Amino acid sequence: AYFNDCPVLEVPGRLFPVDMHYHPVSKQQRVEAAVNVALNLHVREGSGHILVFLTGMEECEQAVALANKKLNELVENGKEVGDC
Numbered sequence: 001a002y003f004n005d006c007p008v009l010e011v012p013g014r015l016f017p018v019d020m021h022y023h024p025v026s027k028q029q030r031v032e033a034a035v036n037v038a039l040n041l042h043v044r045e046g047s048g049h050i051l052v053f054l055t056g057m058e059e060c061e062q063a064v065a066l067a068n069k070k071l072n073e074l075v076e077n078g079k080e081v082g083d084c
Contacts, residue, residue, distance in 0.1 A: 031059050035066045043074070043081060 025033040038050045
């Protein structure tokens with residue numbers, strides 16, 4: 001018995017196609033690289049959702065702050081970034 005006979009839960013729902021992109025970078029560059037890839041996808045691909053996995057709350061907060069800064073810079077430079 002696995003996991004002390006824990007119950008198996010099934011949640012009904014819909015499946016959506018997912019494209020996975022893996023970008024190996026150093027630990028020091030992880031947040032900036034993730035933000036750059038996400039913003040490039042957002043600007044290039046248009047509407048849709050982007051899910052980025054980071055290692056913890058601190059990295060997530062850094063990524064949000066950096067993404068907002070970079071998006072504001074793009075807008076100030078006249079770039080159309082669409083809805084976020």
